[in-house]
Amino acid sequence: MATxxxxxxxxxxxxxxxxxxxADVTIWPVMFSPTVSVRHLHRTECEERFQLWALVAGGxxxxxxxxxxxxxxxxxxxxxxxxxxxxxxxxGTWSFTPASDGMTEVVLDHAFSVTDDDALQPMISxxxxxxxxELAALGRIAExxxxxxxxxxxxxxxxVVDGPLPDVYDFVYRGDLWPExxxxxxxxxxxxxxxxxQRMEMETVTADGAAHVTSSIRVCSTNxxxxxxxxxxxxxxxxxxxxxxxxxxxxxxxVTATHMVAIxxxxxxSVIGSNGTLDDAREYVRxxxxxxxxxxxxxxxxxxxxxx
Numbered sequence: 273m274a275t276x277x278x279x280x281x282x283x284x285x286x287x288x289x290x291x292x293x294x295a296d297v298t299i300w301p302v303m304f305s306p307t308v309s310v311r312h313l314h315r316t317e318c319e320e321r322f323q324l325w326a327l328v329a330g331g332x333x334x335x336x337x338x339x340x341x342x343x344x345x346x347x348x349x350x351x352x353x354x355x356x357x358x359x360x361x362x363x364g365t366w367s368f369t370p371a372s373d374g375m376t377e378v379v380l381d382h383a384f385s386v387t388d389d390d391a392l393q394p395m396i397s398x399x400x401x402x403x404x405x406e407l408a409a410l411g412r413i414a415e416x417x418x419x420x421x422x423x424x425x426x427x428x429x430x431x432v433v434d435g436p437l438p439d440v441y442d443f444v445y446r447g448d449l450w451p452e453x454x455x456x457x458x459x460x461x462x463x464x465x466x467x468x469x470q471r472m473e474m475e476t477v478t479a480d481g482a483a484h485v486t487s488s489i490r491v492c493s494t495n496x497x498x499x500x501x502x503x504x505x506x507x508x509x510x511x512x513x514x515x516x517x518x519x520x521x522x523x524x525x526x527v528t529a530t531h532m533v534a535i536x537x538x539x540x541x542s543v544i545g546s547n548g549t550l551d552d553a554r555e556y557v558r559x560x561x562x563x564x565x566x567x568x569x570x571x572x573x574x575x576x577x578x579x580x
Contacts, residue, residue, distance in 0.1 A: 274361070274383040275396065279403035285414035287368045287376040291346045292420055293410055294366050297322060297339070299424050301501050302511030302534040304409050306402065308332060308489055309499040309513065318342070321353075325491050325499070328356075329398075332469045332489060358391035359384055376414075378407060413510065416537060418550065423510075425554045426532045429562055431569045434524040435576035441495045443572040444516045444527075447472050454571055456564060458483065468492045472500075476564065508543045508553065510534040512561075527572065529565035533557055 283290050293303065297320070300307040306326045314321040318341050325334045336353040346368035355362050364382040371377045380403050386392050416423060433440045443453070447470070448462040459475040470490040477483050490500040498516040505512040511534040519526050540553035548556075 274385050275392065277382045277396065277399050277403070278379060279400070279407060280377060280379045281407040281411055282371060283376045283378055283411045283414050284374065285376060285411075285417070286374065287346055287370045288343075289419070290376045290378060290410065290414045291343065291348075291368045293413055294348055294368075295341050295343065296420070297324075299420065299532070299534070300324075301513035302424060302509075302532050303413055304406055305503075305511075306405075308501045309491060309515075327489065331466065332491060355384075358386045358388055358395060360387045361385045378410065380407060413534065418537065422550050423537075424532065424534050425557065426530065427558050427562060428528050428530040429566050429569060430526060430528040431573060432521065432524045432526050433573045433576050435579065437495050437518060437520055437525045439576045439579060440525045440527055440572060441498075441518050443575055444498055444568070445492055447474070447490070450474070450568075453575060454568060456567060468494075478560075505533075508536055508540040509557070510536045527569060529562075529569060531557075531561050531565070533561070 293299070297310050298312075300310055306328070308325040308327060310322050310324050312320060312322045313336065319339070320341070321336065321338050323334060323336050325332055333356050335355060337350055338353060339348055339350045341348055348366040349364070351363040352361070362382065362384045364380065367379045369377045369379070382399050382403070384395065384399065386395050413420070413423065447460050450457040450460050456476050456478075457474060458477050461473040462470055464470045468491060470492060471488075472490055473485065473487045475483055475485045484506065485504070486506070487503040488500045489503065490498055492498045495518060497518065500514055502512040512531065514529065514531045517528045517530070535550060535553050535557065537550060537553070540550070540556075541548050544552050544556050
């Protein structure tokens with residue numbers, strides 16, 4: 273028999289805007305702290321199937337989910353195709369109902385079963401904790417009063433490297449060697465207790481000499497991609513995730529560095545000035561994060577060329 277739970281929260285934002293945040297699963301890595309990465313397997317206007325990587329009990333787990341989207345009823349239903357023990361099945365619904373004074377009542381329902389009775393109470397506690405945190409994160413973004421397209425920005429840089437794909441991939445994968453290879457990286461502590469899942473703490477130095485420490489989870493697919501999520505994003509960001517992707521082409525290896533960020537408007541003004549706009553914040557973030565990626569891509573190209 274499935275165990276059912278219900279969690280709700282009043283959010284000070286229009287129902288359609290709040291629905292959009294949940295309906296667009298691609299932005300979850302910068303909105304929900306457990307979500308590391310999402311990759312669509314199938315997608316239409318009303319149905320989707322995707323693989324999701326998330327932090328669970330200190331590790332990274334992945335599963336495939338199906339969702340049905342109803343923007344008219346403002347309803348999202350979901351079901352995991354194959355769950356991880358102790359969960360034997362998980363499904364649920366998000367619903368969004370306009371309330372008084374421009375508020376929205378968000379209700380998150382879960383129905384799940386477990387493989388072992390002893391796991392039921394810990395699972396109820398985990399669902400309760402995660403649901404409360406997700407609703408709070410959703411409210412935090414929605415109540416900023418800006419459309420999601422203004423808060424969330426995605427940008428990329430691409431280079432072509434003349435060299436073997438494994439060498440190019442290895443340059444990014446071996447983050448532990450970045451202090452020797454990248455001038456803006458002062459220190460890296462990297463561990464890989466589970467194959468393909470790295471935890472990386474990195475200290476970088478900006479042009480003005482200031483030091484910044486970031487902590488990330490990286491999910492590595494050999495010679496294909498490295499996706500990551502910053503666990504401690506920079507001060508002006510609510511969330512930061514990204515991907516390094518690698519593909520062969522006739523003239524070499526195409527490497528693309530992609531960033532997705534969610535900007536905190538108030539924190540951004542403390543960095544760029546009280547008169548700064550979200551456009552200014554996006555430009556600043558693109559310059560800083562994109563600059564670091566471009567520097568890494570340039571060094572990767574030089575490194576691989578030197579090995580040829």
